Amino acid sequence: MxxxxxxxxxxxxxxxxxxxxxxxxxxxxxxxxxxxxxxxxxxxxxxxxxxxxxxxxxxxxxxxxxxxxxxxxGQRLERLLFSGASDAWLIAIARPILNELAERTGQACFIARLVGTSVRSIDMVAPDNQLRAYIVPGHEIPSHAGASAKAILAFQDAAFIATVLDRPLVQFTSATKTEFTKLLEELQFVRKTGVAYCVGEDVDGFGAIAAPIQIKGQRTLYSLCVTGTNHALFDNDRELKVAHVKNLAARLSRILEEKISRDLKVAV
Incomplete structure (x- = not known):
């Protein structure tokens, strides 16, 4: 058989x-x-x-x-690759931008990243003063009070924003906003202008100016920020500092977009 x-x-x-x-x-x-x-x-x-x-x-x-x-x-796969990437490559690319911003403004500058539901500083160029402890890499930025966090949070979806802000929030100073509706109004302003501010909202006497780092087709995960005393940031050449932050954030966005496009083949 x-x-x-x-x-x-x-x-x-x-x-x-x-x-x-x-x-x-x-x-x-x-x-x-x-x-x-x-x-x-x-x-x-x-x-x-x-x-x-x-x-x-x-x-x-x-x-x-x-x-x-x-x-x-597709863009969804690109977003997954971008979201899961190590910060080391971005730090290497961003450091010259940080140095240039610090030179132009005379203030401490840093890059922040959204990690989960919190925003943390990942690299900085700072003078040897009390600000070093304030923005040391890994330091969590209050999402409702820090300019670098607002610059990122403003470009997230409504459900995510509610998860982060629609809850009891810490009143760090008399200038801290904790009311959800007021914070939504501020984030709307950030989306409209492309710049976020902190004026003594997390540390008395200190402030910050930040702009999102936005890459086409990607979730907004990073921001570029300059920080210092309220007097140093806002009493002299405020608009010039704002322009520096926005312009250099836009330049860094273009550089990263080009790199991601080149490296996507290798990453997959």
């Missing part, structure tokens, strides 16, 4: 095919068609299109143009 032919055992894990597709698509930033991907993976065109359609449905890939037949990596 003839033996029945053995059934080929598939050892490929369920998600492996999707991962291999993403690796291929990452290598073609200008876009690649399902038929080409199918050929590279030895898949029928219909199967390749179905799998790529599933990736597109969850925004891990997207069409290169509205009616194009080619796909590229």
């Amino acid at each position: 003839a033996k029945a032919p053995k059934t080929k055992v598939t050892t490929e894990k369920p998600l492996e095919r999707y991962v291999r597709m993403l690796e291929i698509i990452a290598g073609f930033p200008g876009g690649i068609s399902p038929s080409t991907v199918g050929e590279m993976l030895d898949l029928p065109k219909a199967s390749a299109y179905r799998l790529m359609r599933s990736l597109a449905d969850v925004e891990l890939i997207e069409h290169t143009a509205p009616r194009a037949a080619t796909f590229k990596l």
Whole structure:
């Protein structure tokens, strides 16, 4: 009696095919068609299109143009990669910007990052004075009182903002705002002007000016901030300092956007 032919055992894990597709698509930033991907993976065109359609449905890939037949990596995947990246690469890129801002303003400057639901300083250029303890890397910035935190928080979605601010908040000084509606009004101002302020709201006598670091297609996670005494920041050349912060934050945003675009292929 003839033996029945053995059934080929598939050892490929369920998600492996999707991962291999993403690796291929990452290598073609200008876009690649399902038929080409199918050929590279030895898949029928219909199967390749179905799998790529599933990736597109969850925004891990997207069409290169509205009616194009080619796909590229999607913004959701780019956001995941950006959000999970180490701060070391950003610090290396941002340090010259921090030095330039410190030189132009004569004040302490730092970069802040949103981590979970809190904002923390990650790098600074500061004079040897009491501000060093105030903005030492890793220091948490009060989301309702710190300019660097407001500059980030203003560009989050409403539900996230409510989670962070719609609760009892610490009254650090007489200038600290703790009322949710007032804080929402201030964040609306930040979105409109692109700049956030702290005027003695977390430490008496000290203030800050901050601007978001915004990268196209990415969640706003970082801000650039200058801090010092209220007198040093606001009594002389206030608008010039604001312009420096906004302009250098915009320059850093462009630099980071270009780097992310170049490195995305390697990262995937």
